[in-house]
Each structure stands twice: as structure tokens, then as C-alpha cells.
Amino acid sequence: MQYIPNILFTIALAAGIGYFTLNIRKIIRNIKLGREVDASDHTGQRWSNVFRIALGQSKMVVRPIPGLLHIFVYVGFVIINIEVLEIIIDGIFGTHRVLSTVLPEGLYNFLIASFEILALLVLVGVILFWTRRNIQKLQRFWKPEMKGWPKNDGNFILYFEMVLMILFLTMNAADQSLQTLGVVHYVDAGAFPISKFITPLMDGLSEGTLIAIERGAWWFHILGILVFLNYLYFSKHLHILLAFPNVYFGKVVPMGKFRNLDSVTNEVKMMMDPNVDPFATPAEGATEAPAKFGASDVMDLSRIQLLNAYTCTECGRCTSVCPANITGKLLSPRKIMMDTRDRLEEIGKNIDKNGEFKPDGKQLLDDYILREELWACTTCNACVEACPVSIDPLSIIMDMRQYLVMEQSAAPTELNVAMTNIENNGAPWPYNQMDRLNWKNEN
Amino acid sequence: MSEPIKVPTMAEYAAQGKQPEVLFFVGCAGSFDDRAKKITKAFVKLLHKANIDFAVLGTEESCNGDPAKRAGNEFLFQMQAMANIEVLNGYGIKKIVTACPHCFNTIGNEYPGLGGNYEVMHHTQFLKALLDEGRLKVEGGKFKGKKITFHDPCYLGRANGEYEAPRNLLEKLEVELVEMGRNKKNGFCCGAGGAQVFKEPEPGNKDINVERTEEAMETTSEIIATGCPFCMMMLTDGVKAKNAENSIQVMDVAEMIANAEDL
Numbered sequence: 001m002q003y004i005p006n007i008l009f010t011i012a013l014a015a016g017i018g019y020f021t022l023n024i025r026k027i028i029r030n031i032k033l034g035r036e037v038d039a040s041d042h043t044g045q046r047w048s049n050v051f052r053i054a055l056g057q058s059k060m061v062v063r064p065i066p067g068l069l070h071i072f073v074y075v076g077f078v079i080i081n082i083e084v085l086e087i088i089i090d091g092i093f094g095t096h097r098v099l100s101t102v103l104p105e106g107l108y109n110f111l112i113a114s115f116e117i118l119a120l121l122v123l124v125g126v127i128l129f130w131t132r133r134n135i136q137k138l139q140r141f142w143k144p145e146m147k148g149w150p151k152n153d154g155n156f157i158l159y160f161e162m163v164l165m166i167l168f169l170t171m172n173a174a175d176q177s178l179q180t181l182g183v184v185h186y187v188d189a190g191a192f193p194i195s196k197f198i199t200p201l202m203d204g205l206s207e208g209t210l211i212a213i214e215r216g217a218w219w220f221h222i223l224g225i226l227v228f229l230n231y232l233y234f235s236k237h238l239h240i241l242l243a244f245p246n247v248y249f250g251k252v253v254p255m256g257k258f259r260n261l262d263s264v265t266n267e268v269k270m271m272m273d274p275n276v277d278p279f280a281t282p283a284e285g286a287t288e289a290p291a292k293f294g295a296s297d298v299m300d301l302s303r304i305q306l307l308n309a310y311t312c313t314e315c316g317r318c319t320s321v322c323p324a325n326i327t328g329k330l331l332s333p334r335k336i337m338m339d340t341r342d343r344l345e346e347i348g349k350n351i352d353k354n355g356e357f358k359p360d361g362k363q364l365l366d367d368y369i370l371r372e373e374l375w376a377c378t379t380c381n382a383c384v385e386a387c388p389v390s391i392d393p394l395s396i397i398m399d400m401r402q403y404l405v406m407e408q409s410a411a412p413t414e415l416n417v418a419m420t421n422i423e424n425n426g427a428p429w430p431y432n433q434m435d436r437l438n439w440k441n442e443n
Numbered sequence: 444m445s446e447p448i449k450v451p452t453m454a455e456y457a458a459q460g461k462q463p464e465v466l467f468f469v470g471c472a473g474s475f476d477d478r479a480k481k482i483t484k485a486f487v488k489l490l491h492k493a494n495i496d497f498a499v500l501g502t503e504e505s506c507n508g509d510p511a512k513r514a515g516n517e518f519l520f521q522m523q524a525m526a527n528i529e530v531l532n533g534y535g536i537k538k539i540v541t542a543c544p545h546c547f548n549t550i551g552n553e554y555p556g557l558g559g560n561y562e563v564m565h566h567t568q569f570l571k572a573l574l575d576e577g578r579l580k581v582e583g584g585k586f587k588g589k590k591i592t593f594h595d596p597c598y599l600g601r602a603n604g605e606y607e608a609p610r611n612l613l614e615k616l617e618v619e620l621v622e623m624g625r626n627k628k629n630g631f632c633c634g635a636g637g638a639q640v641f642k643e644p645e646p647g648n649k650d651i652n653v654e655r656t657e658e659a660m661e662t663t664s665e666i667i668a669t670g671c672p673f674c675m676m677m678l679t680d681g682v683k684a685k686n687a688e689n690s691i692q693v694m695d696v697a698e699m700i701a702n703a704e705d706l
Contacts, residue, residue, distance in 0.1 A: 253552070254548075254552055254602060254603050254604065255601055255602050255603075256548040256552055256598050256601075256602025256603050257548075257552035257553060257602075258512060258513070258552075258553065260517070260521065260553060260556045260557060261517045261521075264517045264518055264521050265521055265556075265557060267518075268518065268521040268522055268525055269525070271522075272522075272525055272526075272529075293517065294515065294517075321629065321631075323631060323632040323634065323651045323654070323655075324645070324647070324651070326651075326654065327644075327647045327648060327649040327650065327651050327654055328646075328647035328648030328649060329644070329645045329646070329647040330645065330646075331645070372645050372646075375642075375645055376644070376645040376647075377637050378597070378632045378634060378635070378636040378637045378639050378651065379513050379597075379636045379637030380597040380601065380632035380636050380637070381597060381601045381602055382597075382601070382629075382630075382631070382632065384601075385601055385628055385629070398513070398515070400515075401513075401514065401515030402515040402516075402517055403515075404515055405514060405515035405516045406515065406516065406517060406518060411514055411515065411516070412642050412643075414641055414642035414643065415514045415638055415641055415642050417641075418510060418514070418638065418641035418642075419510075419511055419514060419516050419519055422506045422508070422510065422511055422519060422523060423519055423522075426471075426504075426505030426506050426523070427471040427474070427475055427505075427506050428471055428506060428510050428641055429471070429475055429476075431474075431475045433502055433505065434502050435475075435502075436469075436474045436475075436501060436502050436504055437450065437452070437474070437499065437501040437502060438474075439469075439473075439474060439475075439480040439483055439484065440447055440448055440450040440484075440487075441447045442480065
């Protein structure tokens with residue numbers, strides 16, 4: 001009988017990790033629906049970005065207040081996970097505060113004390129984040145794309161974290177009382193700079209009640225963590241894991257450098273080479289022209305762009321600096337990322353159901369992202385610069401414009417005029433190329 | 444009227460079997476837009492003043508392809524790029540200077556993948572180098588102490604990380620540089636990029652160039668300095684829309700230097 005908690009714990013742990021793994025595999029499968037990209041270049045730069053931007057949060061602190069609060073929550077999340085390790089060992093083997101028996105007393109006390117301080121900082125951070133969203137109503141959290149689930153999702157995460165931190169501190173407070181009472185099993189270990197202020201509230205409680213509080217908090221805390229872990233997949237909160245690979249795969253060339261389409265290069269070279277026989281049968285193994293130029297659905301995007309979509313945590317820094325959005329246009333770079341993920345998820349569910357993707361008569365273009373959004377972009381790169389985790393919404397906009405222009409000839413009329421001019425006379429305006437040097441004789 | 448300025452072409456150089464120190468890629472705006480032509484001429488005057496051995500492609504120059512690429516027409520872009528590369532490589536060009544950040548970005552970043560490898564400089568970088576090397580001298584002159592703000596062109600600033608060269612030049616002019624709230628990395632677009640300048644904006648509640656012009660006017664500067672012919676168009680239109688032509692003007696940094704030197 002005494003092993004029942006250990007068994008239950010192990011089952012819960014296995015179920016929690018198992019379901020999470022299942023969903024992570026779905027994410028990987030979905031990302032692999034995208035075009036392969038070679039990211040074997042700039043390895044040094046990429047790692048340095050991971051250290052600076054992801055681990056070092058260098059872009060978060062561009063806005064100092066949310067940046068600092070985010071560092072509280074981020075450091076808290078990373079460090080408190082050491083405590084979770086102890087909880088897991090205790091849970092499986094029925095030990096109590098096992099690390100206190102392994103680590104030197106001073107170190108253990110230091111660790112527990114820092115977890116407590118971090119837990120308080122996380123709590124403060126999360127409460128202020130909630131205030132910014134719901135009381136202060138920061139504009140970027142109230143844009144049209146943030147209605148419904150995205151808004152609730154943002155708040156659920158904050159509630160989760162509040163509850164987890166409160167449970168952690170309550171658990172420590174009860175433990176401390178039990179240690180003082182000298183209850184068997186509750187070894188004298190740890191330093192409790194924060195929860196010692198909760199302990200007085202437990203004065204006079206019976207040993208049984210205290211054990212119930214301690215065990216209850218312990219169980220809810222670890223079960224909460226497992227539920228939260230599995231909530232990630234359904235939430236914008238995946239960034240806590242994906243930010244790192246995403247930053248690694250982020251853009252490492254100047255922001256102004258856009259990708260040249262190799263398939264187009266081959267065709268243009270053929271057109272310009274007088275020796276090419278246009279009717280020749282392609283050589284064995286020659287790369288065929290792709291079925292389509294640009295992107296109208298998520299499968300046409302690259303794997304990095306799809307990873308971008310899963311990584312986006314909908315903070316809206318991109319949208320808050322977008323010149324089109326600021327001046328009231330429909331375009332919101334954050335919505336581009338949210339739409340990409342929503343469509344990718346829709347396709348993923350379609351695959352889950354049918355074994356393979358069955359055309360559903362929908363696509364990213366028009367059913368999610370409207371042309372009006374795409375044509376409002378000035379390609380200014382403000383969104384790319386603003387993203388704290390190196391997401392590139394502009395590249396998706398560009399790929400979709402390519403589809404519109406090269407596959408559908410559906411550019412706005414004025415742009416067609418400009419492009420015809422470039423084609424005919426080498427300038428976007430209807431001036432003769434032979435007049436290109438006339439300026440030198442004008443006054 | 445003043446005499447036409449001397450602008451040698453690559454064809455002329457090649458005919459004499461000579462190679463200029465640098466090719467000045469004028470760009471479409473600099474060749475055809477009335478306002479931008481003034482920037483082109485100001486820059487040419489500075490090149491002469493510094494005794495730079497330069498040439499232009501003249502009628503052999505064609506649009507670099509930026510608007511086509513950013514409008515989504517990769518075909519047209521690569522056609523333009525490869526035609527230009529053929530001309531540039533044919534002349535054995537090594538070094539290019541341009542007064543347009545779009546030419547600067549496209550030729551510098553997107554041509555190498557298509558076989559066009561050149562050292563490409565924006566004219567503000569080029570002028571700064573001339574000043575640093577002592578080949579050109581500049582004093583504050585008429586701009587000394589004047590309140591001036593600088594608008595970062597997206598394709599010079601964020602796209603290529605060049606924020607300092609134009610500001611350095613303004614410093615040399617001894618102006619009082621007043622930054623707008625959104626500057627450098629956080630600079631706010633003029634509204635022209637991504638081929639927007641060739642079309643009407645999408646429906647919204649304000650034009651981007653007006654938003655930016657208002658921000659510039661908040662600095663109470665006399666001049667909005669910039670380094671892009673398209674920013675020039677957009678901001679000039681913005682100033683007109685605000686009926687502020689009498690209180691604030693838009694100038695290219697090269698024009699200011701030429702002006703200070705009474706060229």
C-alpha cells in the first residue's frame with residue numbers, strides 16, 4: 001500500500017511526458033511539410049545569436065519594463081526546474097527533499113532560497129503582465145487578431161504561473177512548519193526567505209492538516225507542471241522551447257538581402273544564353289522547375305518559416321512598429337504568423353484524420369491572409385528587427401506576393417504599370433532608357 | 444545658365460582603354476525624377492571637387508530590379524539584375540557608389556548570388572571616406588548650428604546597418620542634430636519601400652509619409668536630412684500635405700554638403 005503514491009506519480013509523469021512527446025512529434029511532422037532549407041552556413045553567428053538573443057534576452061530588454069519582468073519569469077522558469085528534478089526523484093522513490101541528502105547543506109539551502117526569491121519575482125512579473133494586458137490594456141494586446149482564444153490563452157498562461165508559484169511557496173511553508181514540529185520524514189533542510197512569511201498563517205494547525213497542505217501543494221504543483229507542459233502545444237506559449245532553435249535558424253544575412261529564387265535564375269540564364277536550345281529535352285537528373293512560384297499555402301513556405309509560426313508568442317512587438325498597421329492598414333505582421341500557424345494546425349488535423357493531407361478547398365492565401373494585407377507592406381523590416389525571437393514575417397509576405405504576381409498576375413494595376421515600364425524601358429516610369437543621362441545637360 | 448556638368452560614361456572610358464576609380468550607379472530616380480536629379484548633380488559636383496575619377500553607365504544603365512523583386516516579380520528582377528551584371532562585368536567594374544539605398548542594397552546584397560560581385564557604397568559612406576582620407580573638406584557654412592533631423596532610409600539603416608555615415612557627415616556640417624523618437628534601428632519607414640511608392644496605399648486612416656513627416660516636424664528642425672531619393676519624394680509630399688513648405692524642407696545629405704561648399 002505504501003507504494004501507491006509512487007506508482008500514481010510515475011503513471012502521471014509517464015502520461016504527461018508521453019502525451020507531450022506525441023504532440024511535439026506532430027509539430028515536427030507539420031514543420032516538415034515545409035520546404036527544406038539549408039541552414040548549415042554561419043554556424044558561429046547562429047550560436048552567438050542563440051546566446052545573445054535567446055539565452056541573453058538581448059532583444060527583450062529593448063523595452064526595459066516588460067524586458068525586466070520577462071527576465072524574472074524566464075530565469076525563474078529555468079532555475080526552478082532544478083527543483084522539479086528533486087520533486088520527480090522524490091515522487092518516484094518516495095524520498096523527501098532528496099537533494100538535501102546529496103548536496104552540501106549550504107548549497108542546498110542556497111538553492112531553495114534562490115528558488116523562493118525567484119518564485120516571488122515570477123509572481124510579481126506575472127501579476128504585472130496580467131495588469132498590462134487587462135487593466136492597462138496595452139494597445140498591442142487588443143488588436144483585432146487578439147480576440148477570443150489568443151486573448152484567453154495569454155491570460156490562462158499567467159493564471160497557470162501564478163497558481164504554480166503560490167503552490168510552490170505554500171508547499172515550502174507547510175514543510176517548514178512540519179520541520180519545526182520535528183515530524184518524521186520532514187528532514188530539516190532548506191532556507192525559506194519568502195515562505196517564512198506564510199508559515200505564521202499556519203500556526204496552530206495540526207500535524208495532519210499541515211501534512212495535507214504540504215502533500216496537496218506538492219501534488220498540485222507537480223501535476224500542474226505536467227498539465228502546463230501539455231498545454232504548451234495548444235498555446236502560444238511554445239516559445240519557451242522553440243525560441244532557441246528559432247533564433248538559431250533566424251536570418252543571418254543583412255535584413256535587406258532577400259532570397260533569390262534559384263528556379264528563376266535557371267530560367268533567366270537560359271533565356272539570356274543564345275546557345276541554349278529551348279526545345280532540348282532536360283538532362284537526366286536536371287532539377288525540374290518547381291510546380292509553383294511563391295507561396296499560396298503553408299506547404300510552399302520553408303521549414304524555418306513554419307518554425308517561426310509555432311514560435312510566435314503573439315507579443316505584438318512587430319505589429320506595434322509596423323508602419324502599415326500604425327496608419328490603420330489591415331496588415332499586422334503578428335497576424336501573418338498566427339494565420340500561418342492556424343492553417344498549419346488545420347492541415348495537421350487533416351492529416352491526423354485522413355492519414356495524409358486531403359485537399360480541403362482552403363489555403364493560407366485568401367482564407368487566412370488577405371491580399372490587402374500583403375500589398376500594404378513596405379518591406380521596411382521593422383517587424384523583423386522588433387521580434388525578440390528572430391521571426392521573419394516579411395519573408396512570408398514576400399513569398400505570397402511572388403505567388404500573386406508570378407502565378408496569378410494579380411498585382412495591383414499601378415504595380416503592373418511600373419513593372420511593364422521596367423521591362424520595356426528599364427525604369428519604373430515611362431521614360432526612354434536613351435534619356436537616362438539627360439540630367440547632365442539640364443539645369 | 445550654368446554650364447552642363449561633366450559626366451563621363453563608362454563607354455567613353457572603355458574607348459580610351461581606361462578604368463575609373465569608381466562607377467556611379469545613378470539609379471532610376473536619380474536619372475528621371477526632377478527632385479532626385481538635383482541630388483545626382485550635387486553628388487557629381489562633390490565627386491569633381493574631390494577629383495574622383497568616376498564614370499556612369501548612362502544609357503547602358505537600367506533599373507536594378509528592386510521594385511520588381513519587392514512587388515513579387517522575381518522573374519523581372521533577375522532579368523534586370525542579369526542584364527545589369529552583364530554590362531557591369533563587361534566593363535570590369537570593381538567598385539560602385541550610388542545615391543540610392545535601394546540600388547545600394549540590391550546590387551550589394553542580391554547581385555552576388557547572380558554573378559555580380561562589387562564593392563558597393565552608399566554615397567554617404569563614400570563621402571565620409573573622402574572626408575576621412577582628406578580628399579574632400581567640408582565646413583559648416585550655412586548649416587552651422589541649424590536644427591536638423593535625420594530620417595534613416597530603411598534600406599540603408601535597418602537593412603544594412605548603416606546609421607553612422609550620414610550622421611557623421613551632418614556632424615561635419617556642424618549642425619544641431621535632433622533625433623526623432625523613432626531613429627536608427629527603430630527608424631520609421633517613409634512609406635515608399637516594397638514598391639509602395641508606385642501605387643496608392645491600401646485603405647487606412649493616415650498616410651505613412653504624413654505620420655513620419657509629423658514626427659520630423661515635432662523636432663522643430665528646419666531641415667529633414669535623408670539619403671534616399673524615394674524617402675525624399677515621400678517626405679516632400681508629406682511636408683506639402685502639412686502645408687509646411689515654409690518652415691521645413693527635405694534635403695539629401697549630399698546636397699547639404701554641396702550647398703555648404705556653394706557648389
